[in-house]
Amino acid sequence: MNELILRTVTAVVTFMIILFGIQLFFAGHYYPGGGFIAGLVTAGAIILLLLAFDIKTVRSMIPISYRTLIGIGLLFALGTGLGGLLFDVPFLTHAHGHVMLPLLGDVSLHTAVLFDLGVYLVVVGVTMTIIETIGEDE
Amino acid sequence: MMVVFNVALTLLSLAVICFLYRVVKGPTVADRVIALDAIGICLAGIVAVLSIILETSVFLEIILLIGILAFLGTVAFAKFLQKGVVIERDGNH
Numbered sequence: 001m002n003e004l005i006l007r008t009v010t011a012v013v014t015f016m017i018i019l020f021g022i023q024l025f026f027a028g029h030y031y032p033g034g035g036f037i038a039g040l041v042t043a044g045a046i047i048l049l050l051l052a053f054d055i056k057t058v059r060s061m062i063p064i065s066y067r068t069l070i071g072i073g074l075l076f077a078l079g080t081g082l083g084g085l086l087f088d089v090p091f092l093t094h095a096h097g098h099v100m101l102p103l104l105g106d107v108s109l110h111t112a113v114l115f116d117l118g119v120y121l122v123v124v125g126v127t128m129t130i131i132e133t134i135g136e137d138e
Numbered sequence: 139m140m141v142v143f144n145v146a147l148t149l150l151s152l153a154v155i156c157f158l159y160r161v162v163k164g165p166t167v168a169d170r171v172i173a174l175d176a177i178g179i180c181l182a183g184i185v186a187v188l189s190i191i192l193e194t195s196v197f198l199e200i201i202l203l204i205g206i207l208a209f210l211g212t213v214a215f216a217k218f219l220q221k222g223v224v225i226e227r228d229g230n231h
Binding site for chain 1: 196199202203206207209210213214217224225226227228
């Protein structure tokens with residue numbers, strides 16, 4: 001079965017969807033968005049790859065175990081929570097500040113982004129685990 | 139000026155109703171899938187007009203999101219109709 005059109009469109013559209021997901025993730029603090037919807041959009045990009053190709057090909061494209069991703073995301077969330085304890089403040093106290101980075105200049109950074117990254121990884125991991133488990137079922 | 143946007147909203151709603159008629163009546167499954175895809179795109183237009191009426195730009199992500207989801211859903215359904223499976227395990231057989 002020739003799927004030339006679908007595969008070509010997928011090659012172009014996947015990058016746009018992933019970029020949209022990254023934009024949603026980083027805009028979450030000031031605009032609508034955040035880790036949850038960004039994770040779902042990124043999972044949508046991978047699902048589009050799964051539709052255009054098959055599970056085996058996508059696994060070789062993205063050699064990530066999605067179950068491990070869930071664990072890493074939970075560790076990120078727990079780690080940002082426990083990080084507050086090191087500075088003698090309650091659990092999940094977040095810190096922020098302005099940092100001078102070499103290329104980007106003055107950047108306002110917040111540890112809530114790391115918590116959001118945990119949410120993002122868990123959402124991607126859970127969604128892809130559900131989809132792949134159902135897809136593999138005979 | 140607000141009248142224009144309300145007229146546009148009414149026309150888009152009428153278009154959704156017409157597509158809904160095709161979803162209910164459509165003799166084949168393909169008719170229904172195409173009608174649902176068009177309803178999704180009409181919904182994006184409704185969100186756009188609504189965000190003009192409400193004078194806000196926080197709904198603009200929703201428009202892109204509806205476009206992506208409509209495409210994904212239509213591709214998934216088309217694949218199901220053609221091959222019987224949505225996600226193949228191994229493409230070589």
